[in-house]
Amino acid sequence: MVCADELGPVIPRSFPPAPGWTADGHRVKALLDYGRGPEKTWVYGALRVGDGQEVTMTAPSRNSVGYQHLLAAVEAANPAGTIMVITDNLSSHTSASTRTWLADHPRIQHTFIPKRACWLNLQEGWWRLFRRQALAGQSFATPEEITLATKVATCQLNARARPWYGAAQHVPTPPPAGSHVPPLRNVALGCGDGAGGRGSC
Numbered sequence: 001m002v003c004a005d006e007l008g009p010v011i012p013r014s015f016p017p018a019p020g021w022t023a024d025g026h027r028v029k030a031l032l033d034y035g036r037g038p039e040k041t042w043v044y045g046a047l048r049v050g051d052g053q054e055v056t057m058t059a060p061s062r063n064s065v066g067y068q069h070l071l072a073a074v075e076a077a078n079p080a081g082t083i084m085v086i087t088d089n090l091s092s093h094t095s096a097s098t099r100t101w102l103a104d105h106p107r108i109q110h111t112f113i114p115k116r117a118c119w120l121n122l123q124e125g126w127w128r129l130f131r132r133q134a135l136a137g138q139s140f141a142t143p144e145e146i147t148l149a150t151k152v153a154t155c156q157l158n159a160r161a162r163p164w165y166g167a168a169q170h171v172p173t174p175p176p177a178g179s180h181v182p183p184l185r186n187v188a189l190g191c192g193d194g195a196g197g198r199g200s201c
Contacts, residue, residue, distance in 0.1 A: 001048075001049045001050065001084045001086065002046045002047065002048050002049070002074055002078070002083055002084065002085050002086070003046065003047045003049060003085075003086045003087070003121050003122045003123040003126075004044075004045065004046040004047075004067075004070060004071075004074070004085050004086070004087040004121075004123060005044075005045060005087060005088070005121055005123040005124060005127070006042050006043065006044050006045075006062050006066075006067075006090075007042070007043040007044075007045065007127050007130070008040065008041060008042035008043055008062065009040035009041060009042055009062075010040070010041045010042070010043060010135070010140075010146050011039070011040055011041075012039060012041075012140040012141055012142055012143060012145065012146065013139070013140065014138075014139040014140075015135045015136055015137065015138050015139070015140075039060075039142070039143050040060065040061070040143075041058050041059070041060060041143040041146045041147065042058065042059050042060070042061060042062045042066065043056060043057075043058050043130075043146075043150055044056060044057045044058070044059065044066060044067070044069075044070040045070075045123055045126065045127065045130070046070055046073070046074045046085070046123070047122055047123045047126045047164065048077070048078070049122060049163070049164045049165050050163055050165065051161060051162075051163055052158075052161030052162045052163055052164055053077070053158050053161050054126060054154055054157060054158055054161070055070070055073045055074055055077050055154075056130075056150050056151070056154045057069060057070055057073060057150075058143070058146060058147045058150055060143065062090075062092060063092050064092040064095045064097040064098050065097075066092070067090075067092045067093060067098060068097070068098060068101045071085070071101070071102075071105070071108055072105075074108070075105060075107065075108060081107070082107055082109060083107050083108045083109070084109050084111060085108060085109065085110050085111070086111050086112075086113060086120075086121060086122075087110065087111075087112065087113070087121065087123075088112065088113055088115075088118065088121065089112040089113075089115070093110070093112070094112075122164050125164070126157075129157055130150075130153055130154075130157065133153040133156060133157055134149045134150055134152070134153030135149070
């Protein structure tokens with residue numbers, strides 16, 4: 001199973017650093033950059049859920065041809081078996097050109113997520129890791145620099161990849177035996193003198 005999506009457009013400019021604090025206790029800041037270059041880059045990505053490995057590529061636009069190139073890269077990275085691709089129903093994913101391409105590649109099958117439900121696509125979660133690894137605190141002058149950063153960040157993230165299929169099944173660790181956990185208190189309901197809920201806490 002593979003989750004696919006596009007990120008962008010990513011425009012050559014300076015990106016603010018990731019949230020954090022310096023060694024001396026100051027918040028990390030960056031100069032505001034309102035510049036926008038005319039060149040845009042789209043980052044295509046496909047996450048293999050079973051082991052967390054990612055396939056990425058960049059393109060100057062988001063269209064059917066770019067999506068088909070991503071699917072070809074996914075097919076090359078998964079040489080055996082059926083490939084189930086989970087993605088949204090963007091026009092480039094459902095176009096006649098893409099359907100014709102898929103007819104010649106029967107191993108690839110599509111499952112489309114509902115509209116306005118992008119959180120069902122695990123690739124969205126991977127984009128968060130990618131932005132922090134490749135874009136945060138960086139300054140890009142050209143699309144080629146964005147492409148290079150994409151390749152480097154993908155290799156770094158793949159080196160420490162983990163399966164994604166158990167992420168939604170996290171069970172909180174219970175408190176140690178004998179420990180006292182006070183009940184939750186809703187301040188809005190707990191304040192008042194009992195007569196109309198008015199008063200002070």
